[in-house]
Amino acid sequence: MAEVILEMKNIIKDFPGVRALDNVNFTLEQGEVLALVGENGAGKSTLMKVLSGVWPYPTYEGDIYLDDQLVRFDNTREAEEAGIGIIHQELNLLPDLSVAENIFLDRQPLNKFGGIKWEELYHNAEKVLARLNMDIDPRIELGDLTVGKQQMVEIAKALSLDTRILVFDEPTSALTDSEVNELFTVINELRASGVSIIYISHKMEEIEEIADSVVVLRDGSTIGDKINIDQVTLDEIIARMVGRDIEDLFPSHDFKRGEKTLEAKNISVPDPFNPEKKLVDDVSFSAHKGEILGISGLMGAGRTELVNAIFGVYGKKREGEIFLNGKKLDIKSPADAINNGIALVTEDRKELGLLLDKNLVMNMTLPSIKKFSSKLAMDKHAERAVAEKYVDELNIKTPSLDVFVEKLSGGNQQKVVIGKWLITESDVLILDEPTRGIDVGAKTEVYRLMNQLVEQGVTVIMISSELPEIMGMSDRIVVMSEGKKTAELERSEADQETIMKYATGNKGVE
Amino acid sequence: MKKFIKNNGTFIALIFLVIILSFLSPSFLSSRNLTNLVRQVTINGIIAVGMTMVILLAGIDLSVGSVVGLSAVTVTLLMQAGFGMWLAILVTLIGVGGVIGFFNGFMSAKFDIHPFIITLGIMTIARGLSLVLTQGVSVPVTNLTFAEIGSGYIPKLPSLIILVVALVLGIFAVFKTSIELKNGEKVRNKARLTGGIILTIAGFIAGFFTFIGYQGIPIPVAIFAVIVMAGIYTLRKTRFGRKLYAIGGNEKVAWLSGINILKSKTMVFVITGVLSAASGILLASRLNGASPNLGDGFELDAIASVIIGGTSFMGGVGTITGTVIGAIIIGVINNGMSLLGINTFYQMIVKGFIIILAVMIDVLNRRETA
Ligand SMILES: Nc1ncnc2c1ncn2[C@@H]1O[C@H](COP(=O)(O)OP(=O)(O)OP(=O)(O)O)[C@@H](O)[C@H]1O
Ligand SMILES: [Mg+2]
Numbered sequence: 001m002a003e004v005i006l007e008m009k010n011i012i013k014d015f016p017g018v019r020a021l022d023n024v025n026f027t028l029e030q031g032e033v034l035a036l037v038g039e040n041g042a043g044k045s046t047l048m049k050v051l052s053g054v055w056p057y058p059t060y061e062g063d064i065y066l067d068d069q070l071v072r073f074d075n076t077r078e079a080e081e082a083g084i085g086i087i088h089q090e091l092n093l094l095p096d097l098s099v100a101e102n103i104f105l106d107r108q109p110l111n112k113f114g115g116i117k118w119e120e121l122y123h124n125a126e127k128v129l130a131r132l133n134m135d136i137d138p139r140i141e142l143g144d145l146t147v148g149k150q151q152m153v154e155i156a157k158a159l160s161l162d163t164r165i166l167v168f169d170e171p172t173s174a175l176t177d178s179e180v181n182e183l184f185t186v187i188n189e190l191r192a193s194g195v196s197i198i199y200i201s202h203k204m205e206e207i208e209e210i211a212d213s214v215v216v217l218r219d220g221s222t223i224g225d226k227i228n229i230d231q232v233t234l235d236e237i238i239a240r241m242v243g244r245d246i247e248d249l250f251p252s253h254d255f256k257r258g259e260k261t262l263e264a265k266n267i268s269v270p271d272p273f274n275p276e277k278k279l280v281d282d283v284s285f286s287a288h289k290g291e292i293l294g295i296s297g298l299m300g301a302g303r304t305e306l307v308n309a310i311f312g313v314y315g316k317k318r319e320g321e322i323f324l325n326g327k328k329l330d331i332k333s334p335a336d337a338i339n340n341g342i343a344l345v346t347e348d349r350k351e352l353g354l355l356l357d358k359n360l361v362m363n364m365t366l367p368s369i370k371k372f373s374s375k376l377a378m379d380k381h382a383e384r385a386v387a388e389k390y391v392d393e394l395n396i397k398t399p400s401l402d403v404f405v406e407k408l409s410g411g412n413q414q415k416v417v418i419g420k421w422l423i424t425e426s427d428v429l430i431l432d433e434p435t436r437g438i439d440v441g442a443k444t445e446v447y448r449l450m451n452q453l454v455e456q457g458v459t460v461i462m463i464s465s466e467l468p469e470i471m472g473m474s475d476r477i478v479v480m481s482e483g484k485k486t487a488e489l490e491r492s493e494a495d496q497e498t499i500m501k502y503a504t505g506n507k508g509v510e
Numbered sequence: 511m512k513k514f515i516k517n518n519g520t521f522i523a524l525i526f527l528v529i530i531l532s533f534l535s536p537s538f539l540s541s542r543n544l545t546n547l548v549r550q551v552t553i554n555g556i557i558a559v560g561m562t563m564v565i566l567l568a569g570i571d572l573s574v575g576s577v578v579g580l581s582a583v584t585v586t587l588l589m590q591a592g593f594g595m596w597l598a599i600l601v602t603l604i605g606v607g608g609v610i611g612f613f614n615g616f617m618s619a620k621f622d623i624h625p626f627i628i629t630l631g632i633m634t635i636a637r638g639l640s641l642v643l644t645q646g647v648s649v650p651v652t653n654l655t656f657a658e659i660g661s662g663y664i665p666k667l668p669s670l671i672i673l674v675v676a677l678v679l680g681i682f683a684v685f686k687t688s689i690e691l692k693n694g695e696k697v698r699n700k701a702r703l704t705g706g707i708i709l710t711i712a713g714f715i716a717g718f719f720t721f722i723g724y725q726g727i728p729i730p731v732a733i734f735a736v737i738v739m740a741g742i743y744t745l746r747k748t749r750f751g752r753k754l755y756a757i758g759g760n761e762k763v764a765w766l767s768g769i770n771i772l773k774s775k776t777m778v779f780v781i782t783g784v785l786s787a788a789s790g791i792l793l794a795s796r797l798n799g800a801s802p803n804l805g806d807g808f809e810l811d812a813i814a815s816v817i818i819g820g821t822s823f824m825g826g827v828g829t830i831t832g833t834v835i836g837a838i839i840i841g842v843i844n845n846g847m848s849l850l851g852i853n854t855f856y857q858m859i860v861k862g863f864i865i866i867l868a869v870m871i872d873v874l875n876r877r878e879t880a
Binding site: 311313333334335337338339344346351352353354355356357358362366367369370373376377378420 | 764
């Protein structure tokens with residue numbers, strides 16, 4: 001057995017109204033990849049923030065031992081110096097600075113006059129990036145990179161600090177499949193060179209693939225001991241996480257396809273930066289009552305742009321026609337779409353979905369404020385009652401309805417966004433990556449909810465990058481590639497290979 | 511306790527200021543001085559109510575001072591031209607305040623230009639217009655009833671009745687708002703209840719001493735009070751108010767949630783324009799005439815009141831109550847320094863420091879909670 005390099009002992013962390021961590025214990029060995037799993041709000045991110053000095057010592061209780069030495073960090077700087085790096089759930093970089101500056105932020109090589117020695121800086125950055133086999137020019141602005149590459153820069157930054165323990169908090173939620181593979185290659189190399197890794201994810205397949213061992217958190221406590229990944233099945237891990245068995249992740253449904261409801265004809269969206277190109281290129285599809293329509297494709301295929309176009313985000317720049325129940329709609333803004341009974345659960349909850357420094361009630365009722373107000377005044381009691389109902393129904397973990405949503409865990413924030421659109425009781429519900437960042441238990445809840453909505457006559461459209469999800473839930477699948485629709489498949493004809501074939505640009509016949 | 515001080519910091523600062531001034535200058539606490547002080551506050555306070563909404567949207571309106579000037583000039587000239595008083599007032603409110611506000615809001619929202627730029631332009635244009643209209647000289651008010659609006663009083667007996675009604679309503683409101691929902695149950699917040707009642711009664715006594723002890727409630731103060739209450743109601747209770755907080759919180763999210771940004775923004779600037787015009791009309795009435803330079807620099811006092819009152823210049827956070835306290839602080843500082851014989855030049859310097867201080871406090875608070 002390798003040497004234990006980190007031990008966290010009896011860690012307790014309280015926030016006003018919640019105990020986020022309640023006696024957490026675990027150890028980490030050199031060169032180990034440890035998966036940290038648990039439901040939304042279980043305390044995973046909080047635990048890692050304690051470890052990395054985001055929450056300094058007296059704000060938590062318990063002891064952290066690094067090489068058998070008790071350590072108490074006052075800030076992230078001290079943790080970094082002790083060799084602990086963290087890639088946060090939300091990326092922490094500065095998009096306007098160059099890659100090299102991001103890697104060596106505050107630690108740039110300086111000349112006598114305090115100016116930056118640029119050549120040396122770029123050279124050093126190249127060296128670190130080379131360790132990751134990354135072909136990234138350290139001179140370009142970070143914001144010009146894809147999310148996957150940005151994450152590599154963040155890893156490079158951690159490595160440049162002689163990191164011995166590297167934490168990944170849900171690193172793959174915004175990565176394409178090939179980027180995930182790249183990431184795993186890097187993680188394997190790091191492990192081989194003796195770096196220990198703590199890996200947080202809600203995606204069980206990833207954990208099976210990359211982790212050596214698993215620690216389960218539930219309601220702020222470690223459940224059982226660390227287990228070797230070879231000695232446990234995924235179902236057992238899930239059962240530990242949620243405290244019960246989950247029979248089938250994708251609850252089956254057996255609907256009868258009803259009449260055509262939403263119909264999009266020849267939708268196109270020009271690329272604002274390149275008039276030659278189109279973000280969405282002449283896409284037509286229709287959705288029916290009594291089915292879930294899945295939209296699949298690789299990242300950047302134009303799926304989000306397509307549903308945004310239907311939702312009125314591009315205003316008059318959108319080309320093509322939209323019909324609902326045979327009636328042509330004139331949608332020029334999200335307000336028009338909402339008024340016509342179309343709801344869109346947006347992809348990026350922080351930027352597009354939530355008012356972070358407002359409470360749950362205000363967030364959840366925002367698109368339907370008309371329902372909760374007369375001409376003169378808001379009906380605050382009715383508002384609260386509805387918010388409360390959906391907090392219950394979606395099992396949103398929160399100390400009260402009055403906390404700012406930024407204080408919720410990532411997955412619970414996602415549920416608030418879903419709740420916000422459910423309250424509108426729209427006829428058409430479009431969900432863009434609805435289960436990103438939410439735990440297995442919550443995922444089945446969302447799926448069940450989708451089924452329930454379909455039964456109630458709501459037209460449900462779901463974009464997802466996860467093939468199992470698309471195949472498990474949709475009755476019909478539209479596949480897109482580079483802005484174009486490349487296929488429309490019935491559930492029976494859809495398998496992984498077929499979808500991937502069309503998603504990678506093989507333009508099939510319809 | 512620490513939280514209490516943090517939440518009520520400006521109010522506590524105001525009380526300290528009053529105590530210090532009452533020691534430094536014996537005439538400060540006289541009914542006459544206080545009545546004048548409150549009347550002075552109203553001119554800036556009315557504008558600041560609108561400015562609160564603008565800053566809630568993370569915007570700014572630099573044109574308010576020029577609107578004050580142009581409105582004062584317009585209403586005076588209209589009456590000289592034979593318009594009836596009420597018609598002249600109405601035309602000024604809509605034709606000057608409303609139109610300029612609409613232009614400010616519509617231009618900045620429609621073309622996504624920062625209101626700083628648009629309102630800066632309008633500020634100069636409106637000032638220029640006042641100078642053109644008056645040929646650069648002051649114009650006198652000829653209508654005698656008009657002067658009453660700005661300098662008249664509600665007689666003592668009705669004033670007393672108003673104060674008593676306000677006391678009763680105030681205590682009633684304290685009772686209603688001191689109930690909190692805790693875990694679904696209604697709990698009375700005792701501290702807030704007693705605090706609220708003490709404040710209401712103290713307010714009544716102060717009002718009694720100030721107004722009944724002198725000549726009654728000045729008419730502009732009554733108008734201001736109505737505007738403040740309407741403003742508080744709008745922000746706290748109405749759908750429109752909710753939309754403003756949402757837009758200030760994150761415009762994109764609000765838009766994707768179906769809020770018509772253009773409409774809300776335009777509305778806010780129209781309100782601010784109309785309020786500034788009202789302020790200009792009151793000022794013309796008070797001074798019995800208008801000079802084209804009237805209102806010069808008023809935007810600074812209005813912005814300062816809003817920021818001192820705790821509204822964040824980043825948008826999304828703030829209250830009218832805070833702004834009123836901010837406006838009173840500015841008024842007390844102006845009044846106090848005049849009483850102490852401090853040159854107005856120095857007053858400007860002091861006010862500048864206070865604005866910076868208020869912004870610092872906002873920024874530091876933000877850091878702490880982040
Ligand atoms: N800054 C904060 N203030 C108050 N409460 C917080 C804060 N950060 C986290 N919490 C609370 O602590 C609990 C644990 O949150 P944490 O973010 O660690 O969960 P998580 O396991 O990472 O969940 P997810 O999988 O959804 O990301 C939650 O109940 C959350 O609401
Ligand atoms: Mg988390």
